[in-house]
Amino acid sequence: MNIGVLGTGIVGQTIGHRLIELGHKVMMGSRTADNRAGLVWAKAAGSSASFGVYGEAAKFGEMLFNCTSGTGSLSALEFAKAADLNNKVLIDVANPLDYSRGTPATLTVSNTDSLGEQIQRHHPLLKVVKALNTMNVDVMVHPERVRGAHDVFICGNDGVAKATVTKLLTEMGWESIIDLGDITNARGMEMALPLWISLQKKLGTNIFNFKIAK
Ligand SMILES: NC(=O)c1ccc[n+]([C@@H]2O[C@H](COP(=O)([O-])OP(=O)(O)OC[C@H]3O[C@@H](n4cnc5c(N)ncnc54)[C@H](OP(=O)(O)O)[C@@H]3O)[C@@H](O)[C@H]2O)c1
Numbered sequence: 001m002n003i004g005v006l007g008t009g010i011v012g013q014t015i016g017h018r019l020i021e022l023g024h025k026v027m028m029g030s031r032t033a034d035n036r037a038g039l040v041w042a043k044a045a046g047s048s049a050s051f052g053v054y055g056e057a058a059k060f061g062e063m064l065f066n067c068t069s070g071t072g073s074l075s076a077l078e079f080a081k082a083a084d085l086n087n088k089v090l091i092d093v094a095n096p097l098d099y100s101r102g103t104p105a106t107l108t109v110s111n112t113d114s115l116g117e118q119i120q121r122h123h124p125l126l127k128v129v130k131a132l133n134t135m136n137v138d139v140m141v142h143p144e145r146v147r148g149a150h151d152v153f154i155c156g157n158d159g160v161a162k163a164t165v166t167k168l169l170t171e172m173g174w175e176s177i178i179d180l181g182d183i184t185n186a187r188g189m190e191m192a193l194p195l196w197i198s199l200q201k202k203l204g205t206n207i208f209n210f211k212i213a214k
Contacts, residue, residue: 004029004061006054006076008037011093011137012067016041018141020048022171029057031079054079063089063164070096070115071108074122086125089161091168092116092186093132093140095193104197107190116186120157127161129154130186131169134196136206143173143209150209151176155185178212 005016006029016026027050030038035051042051050060058064058080068076073094077085096115097105109115116130131154132140139145143152152174156162166177180188192210200206 001025002027002060002062004057004059004064005067006057006064007067007069007094008035008041009067009069011140012065013037013041014137014141015065015067015093016049017045018172020045024048026050027052027057027060029054029076029079031076055081055084058088059084061088063168064091066090066092066094066119068094070094071098073115074118077119077123077126082123082125085123087127089127089129089158089164090119090123091132091165092119092128092130095133095190097193104194107193110187110191112187114184114186114190116155116183116190120183127156127158128183129156129158129161129165130183130189131165133189134192135209136200139207139209141172143175145207146209148211149176150211151178152209153178153180153185153189155180155183155189157182 002025003019004027005012008030012028016028019026025048028038033053038051042049054076066073096108098108099105116128120128169177
């Protein structure tokens with residue numbers, strides 16, 4: 001499948017590599033055509049990789065990943081034409097974290113709204129599925145790096161889109177995928193970040209994840 005990965009940071013790069021490893025073609029997108037990280041990534045990632053501005057990556061992808069900074073996600077998607085977003089699945093891994101006042105970062109939206117919902121409201125025909133935001137990127141793409149059973153959460157309004165995302169997550173190695181329901185559940189998924197940050201400090205590693213017992 002052709003997949004557009006919006007974002008040139010470590011998350012976009014790592015997910016991009018993994019998708020190519022799984023046999024997909026990836027175009028990474030950025031605000032600017034001369035973004036060094038994107039150009040270097042595409043060169044290193046081989047013939048299944050390419051790089052362009054956000055609008056080009058959105059057009060290229062049959063499915064999209066939002067791997068932009070949470071404070072820049074809405075503006076990143078404004079670079080894309082509606083026709084290049086409508087009816088596509090967008091996997092939103094971004095967290096609305098604001099580091100402008102130092103660490104720990106604060107959430108720019110919470111309780112009664114979420115970044116996932118904001119994206120869905122701004123682009124009603126885009127099929128937003130929030131996923132993979134509650135773990136470190138190295139765990140996202142290789143869940144086996146955490147020993148034992150553990151969970152990835154998804155939510156979104158479109159059942160077929162969630163089935164498509166579930167299939168892709170299974171390809172990545174995920175065995176326990178918990179569908180929390182509609183996109184309003186992105187609130188809880190994003191508000192889990194302060195807990196994740198506390199755990200990271202306590203455990204002294206990024207390689208851990210949530211496991212739900214009942
Ligand atoms: N690091 C992790 O393990 C992890 C885990 C879970 C979720 N996440 C989330 O994944 C996302 C990506 O994280 P990251 O560390 O790879 O990268 P990042 O530094 O958070 O974001 C980099 C990307 O955001 C874009 N960006 C920044 N401000 C923008 C703006 N105003 N308008 C449009 N685009 C803007 C940059 O665009 P340019 O390319 O044009 O510079 C770049 O592509 C974040 O939302 C993060 O919270 C990260």
